[in-house]
Amino acid sequence: MRPGVMGAPVTSSADIDRLEPDDEPFTYVVDLAGTLRLAPRRTEHVACAAGSPVLAAGEITFERVRGEWRATEVSNQSTGYCPDPACWPDVAGALDRAGLARPDGFTAAFVFRRCPGCGELNVVKDEYYVCVFCDGGLTGT
Structure with missing residues (x-):
């Protein structure tokens, strides 16, 4: 996956395996359907969403725990969409639907x-x- 392309939908832990995560966070958006989309960190959020409106946007880091991916750090850091910290329930819902463990709230909120x-x-x-x-x-x- 290269920067600047529409984010890949994530509906399970297996989807993250296909994205070849490393120690760098991903750019993410939650689209209007409530689906988490990931792109390389250097991707603008608007590009990750293919220019569409979103429910949430920011950066997210994953760590493998007992064979499954878990979101360990999540922010709303996106100057393209400037999401309010109140968008956390949309992020949490997208992660929950994908079966991904997560923190209880943004680990960094802007x-x-x-x-x-x-x-x-x-x-x-x-x-x-x-x-x-x-x-x-x-x-x-």
């Missing part, structure tokens, strides 16, 4: 806001809702 003043995308850190580019205020929701 809050994204676009500045109404300058239009730049910001990652909100420590609940500090101020644009790093122009010092303008960012909305809290």
